[in-house]
Amino acid sequence: MIRIKAGVPRSGRPRTHARPRRRGLPLALPTAWGAVAVGYRFGCPLAEQNALGARIVTSAVFFAVGTGLILHVRRTLLRELRQARKVAGAAQSVLLRPLPPRLAGLHVAAAQLSADRGASIGGDLYEAVATEHGVRVVMGDVRGHGLAAVATAAAVLGSFREAAHDEPELGRVLGRLDRALARHLRERARTEHPSSGLDPDDPVAEEFVTLLLLEIVGDGEVRAINCGHPWPYVLSGARVAPLSAADPLPPLGPFPLPTDLAATDCGQLSDGESLVLFTDGAEDARDARGRFFSLPEALGKAVGDRPASPQAVLRTVFTALLHHTNGRPADDIALLVIHNGRTHHHAPSGARGTARATPTHPRPTDYFERPLL
Known part of the structure; x- marks a missing residue:
């Protein structure tokens, strides 16, 4: 076998002047x-x-x-x-990788809209994975913008992608995320202040992450743990209602988690119903007169009298959001839609806990990069 060293032609003369x-x-x-x-x-x-x-x-x-x-x-x-x-775009595909269109019989679609038209990534995070414990979903929002928020989101998502498969209980998954966030903030504080040589007890007290963990098991039973995040909406026909009215826990970061982390039983996601997870930028969006965007109203129009696909819901909501804000949202917005279609589309046998992404599945930002702007 003949090996040719990069940068050296076959004649043996190095191309010393090529790079200059x-x-x-x-x-x-x-x-x-x-x-x-x-x-x-x-x-x-x-x-x-x-x-x-x-x-x-x-x-x-x-x-x-x-x-x-x-x-x-x-x-x-x-x-x-x-x-x-x-x-x-490459960083976006690693941080918020495209979700598979189907997870254990559930139809899934997600998209993010950045407040900065020149940016593709921000502090919003989401992920959905099919595990042996059920379909587990995370939706979160890191305080602030810029590279620091992106790094924090990457630390939380990386921990979730491992803990979702390893931990049998949702509370233990949240504990893993909390420890990963604390470790990341300590390392960041040590990097920003290397002269002290000590690990700060409270490195970045003002940093926090709002987080929502969901678990969908069996025939649609939903359990959740909410840490300062907006509750998702349930779309049942033309009816739009919050998933739960329980008080959420404090956001991750400033306060320690309680010792007993029991998930909240949120009922059942019946066949034909959808869950819409979102970050607070969706409901905090304002128009020129200062009026807030009505997300339930937009979701009701997206569904109408019959169930709509997750992609159709995303397109309708983002179109309404961009129209409401005149194409200039003040905050990053992320939406994730889960539709229960298990009765009509069964998962392949032996595919429990697996998910395959199709090559034609669009990137998360495709829904608003199309002619919505």
Whole structure:
């Protein structure tokens, strides 16, 4: 077997000038334009004349040179912006990976709308996995924006993706998430303040995560643990109602969890019914007059008199949200819709606890990247 070392041609001569030459290409055009301007200024007799015609020609030459440089800089910045968006899209697919359209007989769809039109990721998080303990779902919202919120969301999601399969009880899953969040905040505080050399007892007291854990087992029995997050809505025909009226626990982060973490029994998700999980940005969205967005009303219109697919619900709600906010939401918004279709579509035998994503399943942001804007 013949191995060819990267960067060395088959003749054995190393291409020592390839990389410097490639790096120098972006500077070729500005250098050429500068050379034209300097050559004209000092080498053309017309540039030394003070007549009106000579001044007009000189001004035109320098205007052309300046325009060329501006266009070159603009083209370079656009190329870097496209590359940054590709990187953000890759990070989005890792953090909020596309959910499979079906999980153990449940139809699932999710999407996120970022408040910053130039951003693809934020502090909202969601995930749904099929386990031997049932279908488990998390929906959360990290306080704040930016890379710090993204890192916190990644820490919580990474812990959930393991704990959802390992822990038989939902309360123990939440305990794992709480410990993962505390560990992440301690490590972040140690990185931000390395001079102390000590682990702070309360590293980032103002940081918190609102979180909702759901578990759907059997023929649709729903159990939940809510830590400061809005309760989801149940769509049953044209009726829209909250899943529960119980008081939620405090958000994760500022306060310790109670010793007894019992999940709340939320009844049964019957065939044809849907659950809509969302972050508070959906109900806090305001129009130009300061009026809040009515999510139950939008959900009622999305369902109508017959059950709607999760994708149709997402499209209708996001269209209404963008219309209400004039295309400028003030906060990130995430929605996740779960529809019970087990009676009409049974899961394949032997596929308990597994989920397969189809290659044609869209990315989570596709629902609002289509012509909704």
